[in-house]
Amino acid sequence: MESDEHPLIIVSNRGPAQFNRDDDGQRTISRGGGGLVTALSGLVKDRHALWIASAMTPEDVAVTEENEGKPIDVNLNGVDYKVLMVESQQAAYDRFYNVIANPILWFIQHYLWDLSNAPDIRREEIDAWYNGYEVVNEDIANCVITQIDDRESPLVMLHDYHLYTAPAKIRAARPDVLLHHFVHIPWTQPDSWRVLPTPIREAIFNGLLANDIIGFHTHAYGTNFLACCQRLMGYEVDFEELSVIHPGGRTMVRAYPLSIDADRLERAVHSERVAALEKEILARRREHLILRVDRADLSKNVLRGFTAFDTFLTDHPEFREKVTFVAHLQPSRQDVPEYAEYLERIEALVAVVNHRHGTTDWMPIDLRIYDDFDEAVARYKHCDLLMVNAIFDGMNLVAKEAPVINVRDGVLMLSENTGSHEELKEFALTVNPFDIQDQAETIYRALTMPPDERRERANGLKRIIHSRTPADWIDDQLADIELAREARESV
Amino acid sequence: MESDEHPLIIVSNRGPAQFNRDDDGQRTISRGGGGLVTALSGLVKDRHALWIASAMTPEDVAVTEENEGKPIDVNLNGVDYKVLMVESQQAAYDRFYNVIANPILWFIQHYLWDLSNAPDIRREEIDAWYNGYEVVNEDIANCVITQIDDRESPLVMLHDYHLYTAPAKIRAARPDVLLHHFVHIPWTQPDSWRVLPTPIREAIFNGLLANDIIGFHTHAYGTNFLACCQRLMGYEVDFEELSVIHPGGRTMVRAYPLSIDADRLERAVHSERVAALEKEILARRREHLILRVDRADLSKNVLRGFTAFDTFLTDHPEFREKVTFVAHLQPSRQDVPEYAEYLERIEALVAVVNHRHGTTDWMPIDLRIYDDFDEAVARYKHCDLLMVNAIFDGMNLVAKEAPVINVRDGVLMLSENTGSHEELKEFALTVNPFDIQDQAETIYRALTMPPDERRERANGLKRIIHSRTPADWIDDQLADIELAREARESV
Numbered sequence: 001m002e003s004d005e006h007p008l009i010i011v012s013n014r015g016p017a018q019f020n021r022d023d024d025g026q027r028t029i030s031r032g033g034g035g036l037v038t039a040l041s042g043l044v045k046d047r048h049a050l051w052i053a054s055a056m057t058p059e060d061v062a063v064t065e066e067n068e069g070k071p072i073d074v075n076l077n078g079v080d081y082k083v084l085m086v087e088s089q090q091a092a093y094d095r096f097y098n099v100i101a102n103p104i105l106w107f108i109q110h111y112l113w114d115l116s117n118a119p120d121i122r123r124e125e126i127d128a129w130y131n132g133y134e135v136v137n138e139d140i141a142n143c144v145i146t147q148i149d150d151r152e153s154p155l156v157m158l159h160d161y162h163l164y165t166a167p168a169k170i171r172a173a174r175p176d177v178l179l180h181h182f183v184h185i186p187w188t189q190p191d192s193w194r195v196l197p198t199p200i201r202e203a204i205f206n207g208l209l210a211n212d213i214i215g216f217h218t219h220a221y222g223t224n225f226l227a228c229c230q231r232l233m234g235y236e237v238d239f240e241e242l243s244v245i246h247p248g249g250r251t252m253v254r255a256y257p258l259s260i261d262a263d264r265l266e267r268a269v270h271s272e273r274v275a276a277l278e279k280e281i282l283a284r285r286r287e288h289l290i291l292r293v294d295r296a297d298l299s300k301n302v303l304r305g306f307t308a309f310d311t312f313l314t315d316h317p318e319f320r321e322k323v324t325f326v327a328h329l330q331p332s333r334q335d336v337p338e339y340a341e342y343l344e345r346i347e348a349l350v351a352v353v354n355h356r357h358g359t360t361d362w363m364p365i366d367l368r369i370y371d372d373f374d375e376a377v378a379r380y381k382h383c384d385l386l387m388v389n390a391i392f393d394g395m396n397l398v399a400k401e402a403p404v405i406n407v408r409d410g411v412l413m414l415s416e417n418t419g420s421h422e423e424l425k426e427f428a429l430t431v432n433p434f435d436i437q438d439q440a441e442t443i444y445r446a447l448t449m450p451p452d453e454r455r456e457r458a459n460g461l462k463r464i465i466h467s468r469t470p471a472d473w474i475d476d477q478l479a480d481i482e483l484a485r486e487a488r489e490s491v
Numbered sequence: 492m493e494s495d496e497h498p499l500i501i502v503s504n505r506g507p508a509q510f511n512r513d514d515d516g517q518r519t520i521s522r523g524g525g526g527l528v529t530a531l532s533g534l535v536k537d538r539h540a541l542w543i544a545s546a547m548t549p550e551d552v553a554v555t556e557e558n559e560g561k562p563i564d565v566n567l568n569g570v571d572y573k574v575l576m577v578e579s580q581q582a583a584y585d586r587f588y589n590v591i592a593n594p595i596l597w598f599i600q601h602y603l604w605d606l607s608n609a610p611d612i613r614r615e616e617i618d619a620w621y622n623g624y625e626v627v628n629e630d631i632a633n634c635v636i637t638q639i640d641d642r643e644s645p646l647v648m649l650h651d652y653h654l655y656t657a658p659a660k661i662r663a664a665r666p667d668v669l670l671h672h673f674v675h676i677p678w679t680q681p682d683s684w685r686v687l688p689t690p691i692r693e694a695i696f697n698g699l700l701a702n703d704i705i706g707f708h709t710h711a712y713g714t715n716f717l718a719c720c721q722r723l724m725g726y727e728v729d730f731e732e733l734s735v736i737h738p739g740g741r742t743m744v745r746a747y748p749l750s751i752d753a754d755r756l757e758r759a760v761h762s763e764r765v766a767a768l769e770k771e772i773l774a775r776r777r778e779h780l781i782l783r784v785d786r787a788d789l790s791k792n793v794l795r796g797f798t799a800f801d802t803f804l805t806d807h808p809e810f811r812e813k814v815t816f817v818a819h820l821q822p823s824r825q826d827v828p829e830y831a832e833y834l835e836r837i838e839a840l841v842a843v844v845n846h847r848h849g850t851t852d853w854m855p856i857d858l859r860i861y862d863d864f865d866e867a868v869a870r871y872k873h874c875d876l877l878m879v880n881a882i883f884d885g886m887n888l889v890a891k892e893a894p895v896i897n898v899r900d901g902v903l904m905l906s907e908n909t910g911s912h913e914e915l916k917e918f919a920l921t922v923n924p925f926d927i928q929d930q931a932e933t934i935y936r937a938l939t940m941p942p943d944e945r946r947e948r949a950n951g952l953k954r955i956i957h958s959r960t961p962a963d964w965i966d967d968q969l970a971d972i973e974l975a976r977e978a979r980e981s982v
Binding site: 194304 | 602603605606607608610611612613614617679680681682683685686687688689711714718722789790792794795798802833882883907908923925926927928929
């Protein structure tokens with residue numbers, strides 16, 4: 001798309017590669033970041049981008065030190081990455097990650113705080129901001145500044161909620177840099193940000209507004225961001241043009257819905273392991289298979305999903321022994337008490353539902369608390385209903401992955417509060433995530449839907465999902481960056 | 492102000508009078524509604540208004556039946572009220588009050604839902620809407636319609652979150668009526684309303700938009716309401732003019748901050764009982780008295796207030812035995828499990844703080860879980876710091892009452908998320924209600940504030956609070972109603 005005259009730096013907390021040691025003490029390397037790495041791999045290939053990320057494991061630190069702070073070359077799944085990992089002081093990183101980014105910002109941006117109880121902003125949280133989040137953002141920013149030193153008009157693309165204050169630090173050193181930031185999670189409405197002390201809130205917004213462009217998955221998140229700039233910061237915003245005027249200039253806000261690599265996913269299905277898993281799934285399947293695949297996160301709404309299934313079985317006893325609900329839940333953040341407790345409550349509820357409805361020959365809910373992508377993919381292929389009922393969810397790529405490879409004209413139940421709902425609503429069955437009765441009735445509707453309607457909806461989903469590729473997602477961003485560069489150069 | 496040609500009806504769930512039976516079986520009558528009844532008494536007197544309300548007690552029902560559904564005359568504190576109580580079927584009223592209005596709407600409008608756990612919208616909640624909230628609103632609307640029958644251009648002023656759908660029902664029967672609705676609690680941002688199923692959400696907004704004017708305590712709540720009409724309903728809104736265009740016409744949104752009757756409050760202080768209580772308070776007082784007076788509601792943020800006091804005592808041991816924190820908490824909604832549990836957690840926390848810091852001669856926190864206005868008033872007069880740290884609060888009249896009668900240049904700590912903060916922020920010490928460290932430091936700042944600054948702030952508060960009376964609150968509304976009437980007649 002462009003020549004190398006404008007060097008490109010990608011910045012994210014979690015990089016494309018993570019180093020560890022196996023049981024034999026051998027160094028291992030694994031691909032990190034999921035959908036993000038897939039989406040950016042094309043860009044990395046074409047533009048010889050440098051990817052700056054945090055050193056997250058002791059082995060990441062070791063690799064970084066062996067290379068004396070120089071970028072290393074890593075080949076993963078046929079793509080060559082140039083990676084530079086930034087080591088922050090361990091205590092600072094821990095505060096950044098485990099006090100600020102994952103509980104506080106994640107909870108704010110998914111409306112998860114139970115406000116009459118939490119959060120409590122005490123000395124520890126204030127300290128975690130100034131001596132944690134700000135320090136790691138400074139470390140990352142300094143690394144970027146060093147890498148773009150004596151290079152003209154560089155482009156820096158930052159990612160997600162870990163790096164909200166780095167842009168202002170980079171901008172201060174390099175007024176000429178083009179800064180682009182993509183936020184992968186929802187942007188919530190102004191009042192949800194009021195849990196933060198004013199100086200922290202201001203640092204976040206002024207940090208982000210140092211970017212030329214801020215990208216979100218949906219138009220609605222962009223509008224929420226503008227409302228925050230207006231209501232919390234008193235800045236002038238333009239809801240038509242989607243821009244913010246602030247003391248540092250003008251920042252554009254844009255929606256770029258992330259796509260999946262549907263072709264790659266379709267190819268991945270044809271592995272031997274997936275075939276073996278499919279065989280077992282087909283041998284054991286009942287008439288109807290309901291599936292959910294999620295990280296075990298509070299935002300995913302697992303409890304209400306099972307309660308809805310419970311209600312469905314009570315309302316429709318004719319489905320007894322004819323349906324299995326398989327739930328793949330990848331354990332997540334088990335060191336955060338709310339998450340450990342959440343998994344316990346899920347297991348307890350599953351026991352209750354299975355006890356209430358099960359028979360000696362039939363366990364209604366099959367709960368699988370581990371991460372196995374092949375197994376999930378094998379079930380994507382053969383499910384009759386995929387349940388995505390998240391409370392709030394930035395995009396939800398599961399809703400795009402399963403329909404692409406499903407061979408049974410499976411139905412998609414989709415929460416109206418997911419980013420993917422903006423694209424898929426015409427062919428999905430929309431549910432309100434808080435409305436259990438609605439979800440129970442939607443299960444019934446899906447399992448009794450006439451084959452013609454199932455086919456039409458399934459084909460519609462496939463068509464929409466195939467209509468955009470990760471390259472489109474990148475190209476849309478680069479096109480806007482080009483406009484921003486022209487605007488900047490014409491001033 | 493106006494002649495009787497335009498009859499006036501006031502409508503609220505809780506009316507100005509409530510009937511009961513005492514232990515001897517004698518009928519008793521008590522004044523209800525607090526600030527609202529005070530504020531409206533002038534209007535009732537001048538305009539011979541009819542006040543329609545729900546019959547809330549068995550004795551309310553008995554009185555209503557004795558009068559064969561005709562209005563009754565009641566004299567309370569020297570004001571003559573004409574009251575008509577509406578009896579709804581008991582089961583419907585219970586669903587209206589205990590399932591929809593108090594938990595669901597109250598929680599939505601104070602951001603109190605812990606969304607990963609609650610609410611669950613099941614058949615019971617849906618039923619409570621259609622066979623509870625809608626039924627009581629229909630009963631009230633029908634009573635209004637009967638009372639304005641064959642009267643020209645009547646004015647109906649409705650109050651609060653119990654009556655969101657009544658306006659549309661009245662409008663359907665009487666296109667010529669002038670409808671005004673005042674909402675006494677915060678109006679929250681669009682996403683907080685997404686917990687409700689779409690048809691219920693739509694009934695609420697379309698119900699309210701049948702009004703000519705909707706009043707809120709603050710401009711910010713009005714802006715939030717407009718954002719809801721735009722984002723949830725797709726209606727055209729004008730944030731400058733503060734109006735909504737919808738299929739039924741145009742609705743104006745206005746801010747009318749509720750005032751207290753400062754003169755009346757100052758007179759009330761001079762009772763014998765208050766004098767006796769003051770004497771005791773003065774005999775027992777330490778150097779510093781911190782006070783809070785609240786309903787024991789989850790929105791009031793009692794726990795963080797005590798935790799802040801705990802932090803303050805830890806940070807400043809020099810205040811040991813020199814300060815008492817008296818907390819008057821009026822028990823509330825103890826049949827709602829969240830409220831009962833909240834009081835238990837408050838008591839447990841007070842025990843911990845008193846154990847941690849107390850001595851044989853000193854109990855730092857004095858918790859009083861009962862309702863005694865005289866006692867609260869006596870302490871208003873002599874406190875050095877009033878703590879109002881609510882999470883979110885429509886107005887908070889305590890913040891206006893205490894400064895008016897305080898004789899010690901007492902300092903006001905005021906949450907930035909209360910309605911009264913818009914008026915009082917210049918002279919109060921603003922706190923973020925989630926920031927415990929901020930509140931602890933504000934206690935220190937208040938108790939060590941130079942006398943000159945205390946006096947200046949206390950005088951500033953008195954001046955602002957005295958500058959508006961309940962009559963102003965009413966007059967502002969009537970002036971806008973007059974404009975609406977002219978606009979309506981000129982069409």
